[in-house]
Amino acid sequence: MQSLSELTTMRVGGKPAQIISAQTREDLIEATLEIWRTGEDWLLLGGGSNLVVADDVSDLNVIKVETKGIQAFTSAGGNKTLLRIQAGENWDDFVNHTIDLGLAGVEAMAGIPGTVGAGPVQNIGAYGQELSDTFVRLEFVDYETHEVGILDKADLQFGYRDSVIKRGRAGLITWVELELESFGGLSAPITSGQIAGAFGVNLGDQLPLREVAESVRKMRASKGMLLSDSDPDSVSCGSFFTNPIVSHTFARTLPELSPRWETLEDDGLTVKLSAAWLIENSGIKKGFSVPGSKAAISSKHCLAITNRGGASANEVVQLANYVQLQVSNRFGITLVPEPNLIGF
Ligand SMILES: Cc1cc2nc3c(=O)[nH]c(=O)nc-3n(C[C@H](O)[C@H](O)[C@H](O)COP(=O)(O)OP(=O)(O)OC[C@H]3O[C@@H](n4cnc5c(N)ncnc54)[C@H](O)[C@@H]3O)c2cc1C
Known part of the structure; x- marks a missing residue:
């Protein structure tokens, strides 16, 4: 049985209870319904490029989507x-x-x-x-x-x-x-x-x-945002945080230099901020890692958390928490993770 660290681009995650691969639409539906009927924990897995999976997921049933056409x-x-x-x-x-x-x-x-x-x-x-x-x-x-x-x-x-x-x-x-x-x-x-x-x-x-x-x-x-075996900065989930969307009133409290774009949301005109800028300007530089940790900010882009080889899922989440704390302390904004966190 493979570990989820072998099936995700962040390369973290333990061995699940089972992995079922489905190559046809019918098999995919059948396999998924079968697992749902058991009431056990389940995960649909595509390319594993937007997932941070916990180190212990021994109760998780994984359905790997491999249908083509x-x-x-x-x-x-x-x-x-x-x-x-x-x-x-x-x-x-x-x-x-x-x-x-x-x-x-x-x-x-x-x-x-x-x-x-x-x-x-x-x-x-x-x-x-x-x-x-x-x-x-x-x-x-x-x-x-x-x-x-x-x-x-x-x-x-x-x-x-x-x-x-x-x-x-x-x-x-x-x-x-x-x-x-x-x-x-x-x-x-x-x-x-x-x-x-x-x-x-x-x-x-x-x-x-x-x-x-x-x-x-x-x-x-x-930017390390293209998967490549020769680029350690691409061992990631891409952007780890979404760009925060805030009100005009709040945006006015931020330094004038901070990049911003007007966006139209359901609740009116709002402002989208650059999460990368907020991270960098909260004091976290490219390549940063918590001492002793194998998870680090990408050396090319502040928005990606990377696995520098053998990081645990906990190390990834610890770094994400640290980034959130720094940005929140400096700017009063809680960054929202973009990847799906499984089993935490
Ligand atoms: C280097 C890098 C760069 C990236 N750049 C971008 C970018 O520019 N823009 C962007 O939007 N994203 C980006 N991403 C994130 C990621 O590639 C996308 O979110 C992508 O759509 C995830 O696809 P996946 O098949 O790997 O999904 P997975 O990681 O396998 O799954 C992601 C989520 O989707 C669910 N899921 C998967 N398949 C199905 C299904 N068939 N039915 C229902 N739920 C399903 C999973 O259960 C999980 O919740 C990047 C990631 C990396 C590693």
């Missing part, structure tokens, strides 16, 4: 294509596939690790694109009712790195449907200042799809 349906009369992707497809492979098809809408999310099925859970996003931009619907097996149904965009209540599933509506995603658009090999209009800057173009311009994806992968690699 992509179907394309061309929308009537147009340049839009609906794609149904099985949950176990690798996200970055899927992005490459869409580029081969000349379809735009996810190219700026190239290089995000993990599976397609986990994408809606936290509404993955990067460089100006979010999954919710192209999301249409998904198939969902509800943990409460054990029923198989369809959830559409309104049901998912997507937010920044957030969805109704992340907020606690437990269940299994078997497939996801996204609608992408063809602009004759060009990307969707650029909404990321970093991409626009890299190419010397304006926001709203369009660029060749493949070039956008390649440039994003390069930017990611320079």
